[in-house]
Amino acid sequence: MRFAKVAAASTALLLAAACGGGGDEGSGSAGGADPASAPEELTVWVMGSSQDALVSYFDEVEAKYQETYPDTAVNVEFIPWPDAQESINNAMAGGDAPDVLEVGNDQVSNWAAQGALADIGSYVESWDEAADLDQGALEYGRYDGVQYGVPWFSGVRTLYYRADWLREIGMEPPTTWDEVVEVAEAIEKEKDVPGFAAPTDFTNGIASFIWSNGGEIAVQEGDSWQGRLTSPETKEAIEFYAGLSGDDGVSPKAYVGENELVPLADMANSKLGMYIDGGWALGSMEEQAEDKSVLENIASAPLPGAEGNAPAFAGGSALSVFALSENPDHAAELLKLMGGKEFGKKYADAGGFFPAYPELLDDPAYTDDPARAAAAEQMKNTKFFPATPKWNDADLNQKILPAAVLEIVQGEDPDKVLEEANEALTNTLNEPVD
Known part of the structure; x- marks a missing residue:
C-alpha cells in the first residue's frame, strides 16, 4: 500500500463532510468486476490529513480487496480540504487523477454538474447494502436524477x-x-x-x-x-x-x-x-x-x-468514482467495500464520525459513550440543504x-x-x- 500527500495551493475551502459506499451482497466484500481485467493499482483521494488510524484502515481495505483482486494495489493520497477544489480541477484538466474520491456531501451536485463524477447508479442499484444506507443521505448524492455519490460517514x-x-x-x-x-x-x-x-x-x-x-x-x-x-x-x-x-x-x-x-x-x-x-x-x-x-x-x-429537539444538518462525506477513471467497474467495487457496513463503520470510528447506516447508530459504542451519545441520538433527526450546485x-x-x-x-x-x-x-x- 502506498500513501502520499498531495499539496496544492487553493483559496477555496470545502466543507468537510461525509457519505460513502458499502459491501457487495451485504458482506462488505468486493467481487462484481472481472478479476482478470483488474488494474495494477487504484488510487483513492481522501480529504484531510494522514493519521495512524486511517492508515491502518486502508491497510485493511487493501487486504480485503486483494482477496478478490490480488494483483491490485490501493494507493491512498490525502488531500488537504483547502486544496480539494484545485486538486479536482487539475485532475479534470488531465493531471494526476483518482479512481475513487471523497467529496463533501453538500459538494456532490457541484462536482457532478462540472463533469468530475461518474454515474454510479447501476452499481448502487445492484448493491444490496444500499437499501440499508440512510436514504436521505443517499438521495443527497443524486444530481439531476443521477446517482453520483453514496454516503460514507456522517456528523452532526x-x-x-x-x-x-x-x-x-x-x-x-x-x-x-x-x-x-x-x-x-x-x-x-x-x-x-x-x-x-x-x-x-x-x-x-x-x-x-x-x-x-x-x-x-x-x-x-x-x-x-x-x-x-x-x-x-x-x-x-x-x-x-x-x-x-x-x-x-x-x-x-x-x-x-x-x-x-x-x-x-x-x-x-x-x-x-x-x-x-x-x-x-x-x-x-x-x-x-x-x-x-x-x-x-x-x-x-x-x-x-x-x-x-431540532433537526441538524447531516454533514459528512460522499464516496464517488472519478469521471476519468480508466477502471470504473473496479473503482466501484472498491467504493462499495470502503463504504459497506463493515468498513464504513470502521472508517467512521477511525475519524470520530458516525456510520451512514441508521441501524448501526444503536451500537453501545455510541449510545453508552457519554461523549458520543447525544450526537448518535441527533443523527436520527437530520435534514439536508438544497441539493443543487x-x-x-x-x-x-x-x-x-x-x-x-x-x-x-x-x-x-x-x-x-x-x-x-x-x-x-x-x-x-x-x-x-x-
Missing part, C-alpha cells in the same frame, strides 16, 4: 454545555427555545458569563432553528427552486435566533458577525455556558483550553428546537442567510431584509449551471 452538531454549572443551578440542558433562554439567563446570573452563543455567520445552526419551527430555507418546485425565507415559520425562527443577540438577548455582541470558532474558544476556557458545534470541536477545545480539567465538565445534548454559491460565497440574520441583529427591518434575501436566494439557486 449538538448543544455543548457546562454540565457542572447546570448541576449547581439545578437545571437540565434545554430542549426548547424557551428553555434555552431560561437556562442561559440562569448561567449568566450565577456564573457571570454569557449563557448561550448565537453567532450570526452560522448557517448550520440557524438552519436547525428554522427546521425545528416547520420552516424551510428553500424548496424545489418542479425544475426550479423557491426560497422560503419569508414564510411565517422561517421568519419566526430567524427573528428568534437574531433576538438572542439583540439588546435583551442572552448571546453577547462579540459573536455577531462571527462563526462558531469564536465561542468554541470561550467554551473551552469557562467563558461561556452553552453553544452549538460538532463532535470534531472537542479536539479543538482540548488544544485551546488553558485548564484541561474543564473539558471533563463539557457535555452535549441534542439540539433544542421550538417545541422539542448553486447552494454553495448562495451560502459560501454570498452568505445570503447569515447576512440576513446579521442585518436583523443590527436593527434592519426583518420583513424588508428577508424579502430581499429570499429574492436573492431564489435567483441564485435557479441560475444556469456553467
Whole structure:
C-alpha cells in the first residue's frame, strides 16, 4: 500500500463532510468486476490529513480487496480540504487523477454538474447494502436524477454545555427555545458569563432553528427552486435566533458577525455556558483550553428546537468514482467495500464520525459513550440543504442567510431584509449551471 500527500495551493475551502459506499451482497466484500481485467493499482483521494488510524484502515481495505483482486494495489493520497477544489480541477484538466474520491456531501451536485463524477447508479442499484444506507443521505448524492455519490460517514452538531454549572443551578440542558433562554439567563446570573452563543455567520445552526419551527430555507418546485425565507415559520425562527443577540438577548455582541470558532474558544476556557458545534470541536477545545480539567465538565445534548429537539444538518462525506477513471467497474467495487457496513463503520470510528447506516447508530459504542451519545441520538433527526450546485454559491460565497440574520441583529427591518434575501436566494439557486 502506498500513501502520499498531495499539496496544492487553493483559496477555496470545502466543507468537510461525509457519505460513502458499502459491501457487495451485504458482506462488505468486493467481487462484481472481472478479476482478470483488474488494474495494477487504484488510487483513492481522501480529504484531510494522514493519521495512524486511517492508515491502518486502508491497510485493511487493501487486504480485503486483494482477496478478490490480488494483483491490485490501493494507493491512498490525502488531500488537504483547502486544496480539494484545485486538486479536482487539475485532475479534470488531465493531471494526476483518482479512481475513487471523497467529496463533501453538500459538494456532490457541484462536482457532478462540472463533469468530475461518474454515474454510479447501476452499481448502487445492484448493491444490496444500499437499501440499508440512510436514504436521505443517499438521495443527497443524486444530481439531476443521477446517482453520483453514496454516503460514507456522517456528523452532526449538538448543544455543548457546562454540565457542572447546570448541576449547581439545578437545571437540565434545554430542549426548547424557551428553555434555552431560561437556562442561559440562569448561567449568566450565577456564573457571570454569557449563557448561550448565537453567532450570526452560522448557517448550520440557524438552519436547525428554522427546521425545528416547520420552516424551510428553500424548496424545489418542479425544475426550479423557491426560497422560503419569508414564510411565517422561517421568519419566526430567524427573528428568534437574531433576538438572542439583540439588546435583551442572552448571546453577547462579540459573536455577531462571527462563526462558531469564536465561542468554541470561550467554551473551552469557562467563558461561556452553552453553544452549538460538532463532535470534531472537542479536539479543538482540548488544544485551546488553558485548564484541561474543564473539558471533563463539557457535555452535549441534542439540539433544542421550538417545541422539542431540532433537526441538524447531516454533514459528512460522499464516496464517488472519478469521471476519468480508466477502471470504473473496479473503482466501484472498491467504493462499495470502503463504504459497506463493515468498513464504513470502521472508517467512521477511525475519524470520530458516525456510520451512514441508521441501524448501526444503536451500537453501545455510541449510545453508552457519554461523549458520543447525544450526537448518535441527533443523527436520527437530520435534514439536508438544497441539493443543487448553486447552494454553495448562495451560502459560501454570498452568505445570503447569515447576512440576513446579521442585518436583523443590527436593527434592519426583518420583513424588508428577508424579502430581499429570499429574492436573492431564489435567483441564485435557479441560475444556469456553467
